[in-house]
Amino acid sequence: MNAMLLKLKEAGLKLTPQRMAIVREIADDLTHPTAQELFERLRPAFPTMSFATVYNTLDSLSRLGLVASLRLGGAKDGATTRFDPNTTPHHHAVCDACGKVVDLPAAHPTPASHKNEIEMTSGFNVRVEERTYRGLCAGCSKEKSLI
Amino acid sequence: MNAMLLKLKEAGLKLTPQRMAIVREIADDLTHPTAQELFERLRPAFPTMSFATVYNTLDSLSRLGLVASLRLGGAKDGATTRFDPNTTPHHHAVCDACGKVVDLPAAHPTPASHKNEIEMTSGFNVRVEERTYRGLCAGCSKEKSLI
DNA sequence: TTAGCTGCAAATAGTTTGCAGTTTT
DNA sequence: AAAACTGCAAACTATTTGCAGCTAA
Numbered sequence: 001m002n003a004m005l006l007k008l009k010e011a012g013l014k015l016t017p018q019r020m021a022i023v024r025e026i027a028d029d030l031t032h033p034t035a036q037e038l039f040e041r042l043r044p045a046f047p048t049m050s051f052a053t054v055y056n057t058l059d060s061l062s063r064l065g066l067v068a069s070l071r072l073g074g075a076k077d078g079a080t081t082r083f084d085p086n087t088t089p090h091h092h093a094v095c096d097a098c099g100k101v102v103d104l105p106a107a108h109p110t111p112a113s114h115k116n117e118i119e120m121t122s123g124f125n126v127r128v129e130e131r132t133y134r135g136l137c138a139g140c141s142k143e144k145s146l147i
Numbered sequence: 148m149n150a151m152l153l154k155l156k157e158a159g160l161k162l163t164p165q166r167m168a169i170v171r172e173i174a175d176d177l178t179h180p181t182a183q184e185l186f187e188r189l190r191p192a193f194p195t196m197s198f199a200t201v202y203n204t205l206d207s208l209s210r211l212g213l214v215a216s217l218r219l220g221g222a223k224d225g226a227t228t229r230f231d232p233n234t235t236p237h238h239h240a241v242c243d244a245c246g247k248v249v250d251l252p253a254a255h256p257t258p259a260s261h262k263n264e265i266e267m268t269s270g271f272n273v274r275v276e277e278r279t280y281r282g283l284c285a286g287c288s289k290e291k292s293l294i
Numbered sequence: 295t296t297a298g299c300t301g302c303a304a305a306t307a308g309t310t311t312g313c314a315g316t317t318t319t
Numbered sequence: 320a321a322a323a324c325t326g327c328a329a330a331c332t333a334t335t336t337g338c339a340g341c342t343a344a
Contacts (some may be wrong), residue, residue, distance in 0.1 A: 014318045014319070015319095016318070048325090052310075052327080053325060073218030073220065079307070079333070081309080102269050123285030124240045124249070124282050125283045127243065128281050130278065131279075133271065134275050135271050135275070137270060159298090160299090161342080163300075163343070181333090183333085195300090196300080197302065198333095199301070200301075202335075228333080
């Protein structure tokens with residue numbers, strides 16, 4: 001069985017058809033879909049499923065650490081939450097033009113000295129660092145250069 | 148005259164009392180206020196001023212590059228836009244507990260090699276890098292340790 | 295004078311919640 | 320049977336927009 005489903009079960013949560021469908025839909029999706037997008041993909045198979053169910057399930061998954069929820073802001077849809085099954089530490093690149101989000105390996109972790117310096121200066125106890133690179137994705141860069 | 152007001156005027160925008168008050172309110176405020184907060188501070192002096200005016204003015208200011216608008220997410224209020232008169236490149240630390248936001252000097256710019264590597268791997272044309280450090284601010288760390 | 299602004303109210307977008315009835319375990 | 324879940328609708332939060340009247344330049 002899918003690892004996410006197994007974890008849901010272990011956590012005492014019920015494996016309803018809706019949940020199994022949502023998990024199947026997001027488990028290998030690296031495009032950072034929104035709740036809206038998932039809902040629309042599932043609608044054909046579950047015409048009666050509600051948004052609340054999609055949000056509830058995504059909330060359970062993110063509570064269990066099985067998906068990450070991101071608010072990457074930028075452009076108009078800055079308020080939209082995106083979901084990412086990749087829960088290992090990594091950064092994101094967001095396209096200013098089309099809103100596309102891609103994962104970047106966390107190849108350059110913040111040096112301890114830097115984190116320490118931030119803690120010294122700000123008094124913060126830093127837990128995580130989030131980096132977002134904004135610019136134009138390959139496709140949109142090409143379009144722009146043709147204008 | 149205040150530099151922001153001067154720039155507004157240069158851009159052909161009118162210096163209404165409401166705008167001057169909003170500019171005065173945000174110009175030296177390093178606490179990253181929300182539109183809501185600014186609105187409430189101004190209400191005593193301008194009981195009839197509407198939210199739309201606050202948003203319109205902040206939008207003009209950010210369009211002219213006089214303030215930065217941030218969506219730092221985290222906690223519940225992830226959708227809230229915050230405004231920062233500091234438009235020089237810098238990073239932010241956000242408190243997980245109280246939501247406080249502080250500026251951090253951009254003391255460690257991304258090395259060109261790293262940016263280049265990201266552009267190679269992702270195909271993106273990177274314009275800016277945003278870093279957000281999440282954790283507990285000094286005050287909230289202390290509280291937690293007392294529990 | 296007139297382009298642009300203000301205030302009000304209503305519209306949007308994304309997300310959350312209350313609750314009666316249903317389903318997994 | 321019990322605890323949890325679903326669907327529906329309504330509530331909420333943050334932000335935007337349409338428009339009639341007002342005002343800075």
